[in-house]
Amino acid sequence: MASKKRTADTAELSNKAQAVGQETARPQTKDDGMGEFEDAWEDEIEDEVVDEDMIPEGDEDEDVDEFTPAMEDEEAPAPKKQTYLPGTKFAADEQLVADNSVYPCLHQMSYAWPCLSFDVLKDTGGTDRSSFPETVWVVTGTQAGEVPGQGRAKDEVVVMRMSGLSRTQYDDDSEDEEDNDEVDEDAKLDFLTIPHVGAVNRIRAAPAPAGGALPDPYHAATFSETGKVHIWDVKPLIDTLSGPSKPRQKTPVHTINAHGRNEGYAVEWGQSGLLTGDVASKIFLTTLTPTGFSTADKPYTSHTSSIEDLQWSPAEPTVFASASADRTVRVWDVRSKGRKSAVNVTAHDQDVNVISWNKNVDYLLVSGGDEGGVKVWDLRMFGKAKPTPVAHFTWHTAPITSVEWHPTDPSVFAASGSDDQVTLWDLSVEQDDDEASRNQATGPDGKPLDVPPQLLFVHQGQKDVKEIHWHPQVPGMVLSTASDGFNVFKTISC
Known part of the structure; x- marks a missing residue:
């Protein structure tokens, strides 16, 4: 299950100049099996070798008979790079290829079964890491489904260590030897599993305290399709992957x-406990007491449809927000006896x-x-009549599946959609008309592309991207999961 270097299907947009670093290439090069590529325009004949003895006597100084480098066939120019954006149609001889110069790190990891929800685990490697190779830890859960001829496969909770990233x-002559020393190690995926009853709809790890040590126990919660929420201790699995085997x-x-038999997709840990929300519009709070975990008898019940997501406030430990298929976002305070939301807004035209709550602002x-829109809200406006978002982006063309603010940059967030895109945004970027006119990206037809200036990447x-997370200890690193596996990447934009 080693990493596969990606060679296709990625695109990049820079923030200021809107220069696209991912293009369609024509024609396709051929892999010779040794990691080198044949030049599609290489001359079919070898360079001519001139024997001076073959030059007629007396003609040595005549320009008309002198062989010079200018007379040799010139190397054919490289194909013109073209801007690619989602929806652009390919010609028969075109292929989407990755521009590796915009990815300081880009790897793909695959597992036996789809893992459509995951969370990043804290490790002991320190913070603000920038050197390679890198190692990251995640906890995830499978959605194995049916196996043809074998029935239902068994689902699992999986702790993964992705190393050698x-x-x-x-090809860049400007890279120094020190950088080149960081590119040769093959990535590796190590993992341990715990049996899980039912597919894992959502999994979240409990927040880890600051400092180098890992929490012990290290709790992770899963919401199963059976309607049960399970809390696991994943610390023994981390310890075993890190060193000698320990009882698990x-x-x-x-x-x-x-939640009874009502499955759910909303799970969120915070200082005040574990929040879980189900398809029956109920939210329950579970707290850790000296005698163990305890779930409140009464749920929070202002929503009228499925609870899709939950977020604790980064500033007030008793306040949380919820998102629902009833098209609203609501804000609650667990100290409220009525268990009703304090304020709400009709946030989208669909579910x-x-x-995601900004941890810095x-x-x-x-x-x-569900309509594909991404909106940024000022929560201070929720108490007023008909609040409007401070930003609204309609770039995605299918339901949004995940959003998350950058852990340290208050203006940057990431989003993913069912249109197979992961996008990075920066609210601090403003349109510069002069610069935009000089650097306007164009499509294959030569027409200008309507790219929002805030779209970084x-x-x-x-395929079918379901969830994304920034790595809190590796600045700029993004992890994403989809039906065909994990991607781990860093970009020059963040």
Whole structure:
């Protein structure tokens, strides 16, 4: 299960000049099996070798008979790079290829079964890491489904260690030897599993305290399609992958049965406990007491449709926000006896699938809807009549499946959609008309492309992207999961 270097289906847009770093190439080069590529325009005959003895006597000084380098066939120019954006049609001889120069790191990891929800685990490698090769840890859960001729496959909770994530190699004479030393190691995927009853709809790891040590126990919660929420201790699996084998518990440390048979997709840990929301529009709070986990008897019940996502406030530990298929985003306070939301807004024209609360600017929240829109909200406006978003982007053409603010940059967030795109955005970028006119990107037809100036980067290549997360200890690193596996990448834009 080693990493595969990606060679196709990714696209990049720079922030200021809107220069596209991912193009369609024509014609396709051929792999010779040794990691080198044949030149599609290479001369079919070898360079001519001139024997001076063959030159007629007396003609040596005549320009008409002198062989010079200018007389040799010149190398054919490289094919013109073209801007690619989602929806652009390919010609029969065109292929989408990755521009590795815009990816300091780009790797693909695959597992036996789709893992459509995951969370990044804290590790002991330190923070603000920038050197390669890199190692990251995640906890995920499978959605195995039916196996032809074998029936239903068994689902699992999986702790993964992705190591040897090296620098992306590309042809650049400016790279020094030190950089080249970081590109040769092959990536590796190590994992351990715990049996899980039912597909894992959503999985979230409990927040880890600051400092180098890992929490012990290290809890992760899964919402199963069976309606049960299980809490697991994944610390023994981390320890075993890191060193000598240790006893591993194969059953959850606690199971929440408050949702009955109603499955759900909303799970969120915070200082005040674990929030879980189901398709029956109920939200339950589970807290850790000296005697173990305890779930409140009464749910929070202001929504009228499925709870899709939950987020704790980064500034007020008793306040949380919820997103629902009833098209609203609501804000709650767990201290309220009525268990009703304090304020709300009709956020999208269709289901609100996901939300993310800015950890650096505590009044900003981003939401993603089923119609493909991404909106940024000022929560201070929720109490007023008909609040409007401070930003609204309609770039995606299918339901938004995940959004998340950058852990340290208050103006940057990432989004993913069912249109197979992962996009990075920067709210601090403003339109410069003069610069835009000089650097306007154009499509294959020569017409200008309508690219929002806040759109930093478009990453593609995965099918049915479901979830994305920034790595909190590796600045600029994004992890995404889809039906065909994981991507781990860094871009020059962040």
